[in-house]
Amino acid sequence: MSLLITGSIALDSVKTPVEEHQDLLGGSASYASLAASFFTPVNLVGIVGSDFPQQYLELYRSRGINLDGLEVAAGKTFRWAGEYEWDLNKRRTISVALNVFETFHPTLPAHYTNAGYVFLANISPQLQLHVLSQVKAPRFIVADTMDLWIEIAREPLLELLRRIDCLVLNESEAREFTKETSLIKAGRKILGWGPKYVVIKKGEHGSLLFAEDLFFSAPAYPLEDIHDPTGAGDCFAGALTGYLASVDKITPESLRKAVVHGSVVASYCVEAFSLKRLEQITPSEIAARYQIFKKMSHFEVG
Numbered sequence: 471m472s473l474l475i476t477g478s479i480a481l482d483s484v485k486t487p488v489e490e491h492q493d494l495l496g497g498s499a500s501y502a503s504l505a506a507s508f509f510t511p512v513n514l515v516g517i518v519g520s521d522f523p524q525q526y527l528e529l530y531r532s533r534g535i536n537l538d539g540l541e542v543a544a545g546k547t548f549r550w551a552g553e554y555e556w557d558l559n560k561r562r563t564i565s566v567a568l569n570v571f572e573t574f575h576p577t578l579p580a581h582y583t584n585a586g587y588v589f590l591a592n593i594s595p596q597l598q599l600h601v602l603s604q605v606k607a608p609r610f611i612v613a614d615t616m617d618l619w620i621e622i623a624r625e626p627l628l629e630l631l632r633r634i635d636c637l638v639l640n641e642s643e644a645r646e647f648t649k650e651t652s653l654i655k656a657g658r659k660i661l662g663w664g665p666k667y668v669v670i671k672k673g674e675h676g677s678l679l680f681a682e683d684l685f686f687s688a689p690a691y692p693l694e695d696i697h698d699p700t701g702a703g704d705c706f707a708g709a710l711t712g713y714l715a716s717v718d719k720i721t722p723e724s725l726r727k728a729v730v731h732g733s734v735v736a737s738y739c740v741e742a743f744s745l746k747r748l749e750q751i752t753p754s755e756i757a758a759r760y761q762i763f764k765k766m767s768h769f770e771v772g
């Protein structure tokens with residue numbers, strides 16, 4: 471079942487205490503699309519400027535990502551720069567320039583409007599709603615967001631929540647959004663605002679899945695070498711939605727497996743800068759790490 475993904479496509483500059491790189495391929499939709507492409511065909515909706523390197527378009531194509539919904543406009547690509555502390559959970563945004571995204575108001579190619587599954591990766595909730603409004607009969611809609619939209623676009627974000635099936639957000643965002651210190655209370659409160667499912671990401675501490683009659687806690691893969699955490703959340707949600715689209719059923723079991731597949735792909739993402747590790751991995755590496763997750767979470771024999 472095909473999956474429509476929209477979100478940011480960026481040129482990122484990322485600095486960690488040990489390394490610094492400029493003009494990397496980034497953006498929530500780039501990470502999510504590559505992650506999802508391991509599971510299902512992806513139709514990408516986004517915009518880049520005339521400065522966007524051809525090699526990055528080739529990378530999407532090499533993963534079979536459909537670019538009919540990608541606009542190449544006169545002007546500059548979205549840019550983001552961030553810096554990590556020694557504690558890689560702590561990140562500071564140095565600069566953001568929306569550039570061509572400022573006036574992006576896409577009309578979906580006709581064949582995109584039949585999408586069964588939709589992932590609205592992090593971008594303004596107004597743009598997420600605009601894209602979603604053009605999809606005729608989606609079976610399952612997942613959305614991601616960030617602190618910026620919680621602060622400056624709360625109303626459109628609440629409207630989005632009434633139209634989606636699953637919200638994915640990180641723990642600090644869940645606390646800020648709900649004004650709750652307990653993540654359990656935060657998850658339950660967001661369920662009350664519309665979506666049937668909420669996933670709270672806790673970085674190296676795993677993730678929590680909430681539904682009215684379901685609670686699941688998944689660990690994160692115990693990695694020793696993290697080079698760049700950028701995009702881990704986008705890969706998590708992209709792989710989660712891609713897995714659901716591939717099995718085309720929403721059950722407590724498929725949702726649990728989707729969360730674990732999300733964790734597996736996110737764990738590969740952070741092993742190198744940008745999408746460099748995801749460019750190399752194979753489905754068998756994903757399957758191998760999935761089995762490790764299975765063993766890691768079993769505590770009773772028989």
Ligand code: AMP
Pocket residue numbers: 477478480481482495496497498549550566592593594618699700701702703704
């Ligand atoms: P994550 O590490 O999952 O928060 O995602 C990092 C990616 O989000 C980077 O590649 C950025 O280009 C992108 N990004 C940063 N700020 C924004 C924003 N305001 N809207 C959309 N994408 C953004």
